Amino acid sequence: ETGVTQSPTHLIKTRGQQVTLRCSSQSGHNTVSWYQQALGQGPQFIFQYYREEENGRGNFPPRFSGLQFPNYSSELNVNALELDDSALYLCASSLADRGDTQYFGPGTRLTVL
Amino acid sequence: RKEVEQDPGPFNVPEGATVAFNCTYSNSASQSFFWYRQDCRKEPKLLMSVYSSGNEDGRFTAQLNRASQYISLLIRDSKLSDSATYLCVVRSGTYKYIFGTGTRLKVLA
Numbered sequence: 206e207t208g209v210t211q212s213p214t215h216l217i218k219t220r221g222q223q224v225t226l227r228c229s230s231q232s233g234h235n236t237v238s239w240y241q242q243a244l245g246q247g248p249q250f251i252f253q254y255y256r257e258e259e260n261g262r263g264n265f266p267p268r269f270s271g272l273q274f275p276n277y278s279s280e281l282n283v284n285a286l287e288l289d290d291s292a293l294y295l296c297a298s299s300l301a302d303r304g305d306t307q308y309f310g311p312g313t314r315l316t317v318l
Numbered sequence: 319r320k321e322v323e324q325d326p327g328p329f330n331v332p333e334g335a336t337v338a339f340n341c342t343y344s345n346s347a348s349q350s351f352f353w354y355r356q357d358c359r360k361e362p363k364l365l366m367s368v369y370s371s372g373n374e375d376g377r378f379t380a381q382l383n384r385a386s387q388y389i390s391l392l393i394r395d396s397k398l399s400d401s402a403t404y405l406c407v408v409r410s411g412t413y414k415y416i417f418g419t420g421t422r423l424k425v426l427a
Contacts, residue, residue, distance in 0.1 A: 207361075207363075238413070238415065240417075245419070246419055247322075247405055247417030247418050247419045247420050248362065248405075248417045249417070250413075250414060250415055250416070250417075253413040255413075260412065260413050261411070261412065261413035261414060263414075293359075295361055295362070305350055305409060306352070306364060306367065307364075307415065308364065309361040309362050309363070310361060311360070311361050312360075312361050314359075
């Protein structure tokens, strides 16, 4: 096990609603990245947080936002949900100054109806 | 052209076979390379990092060819438990990790 945890495991929402997903990084890891994985696709990078600051962002609209807390846990917030937001959301933690291997949590499967 | 491309497969091989996957990347400045394994409806798990000198871990061998911008994964003596999707990952820049769509492998008894 990687020590990265995510909650909830599954979630069902309707279009237009808002959702918050949570991630606890592996002990000592100060960097958290979030990914969206649609069925049959590879994970797509959403953004990365390093020491509570957004460190980089992929091609996702502003309704995808995040936070990182002093204990390095993180949240992903998605506003105005759309049907295409249905996916597996993965977070990955890493230690920025110890190489760049990322370790993934089990993911949150979001279904938007 | 996608930044990281993989043959989606599926590759159906008998137990004991040797199978190889390739992955190409478009950014010549890419810095780090990895293979991850993903089982159905589970999270990706690091299989191995890929170095220019090549690296081996048991039945698995990874190679990087920077000149041709591809990485490869060779699996020898395939086991039923090797059935999974293999994801090629390339890091370009400080934070940008780009995943391929994955190659599905099914090892048949």
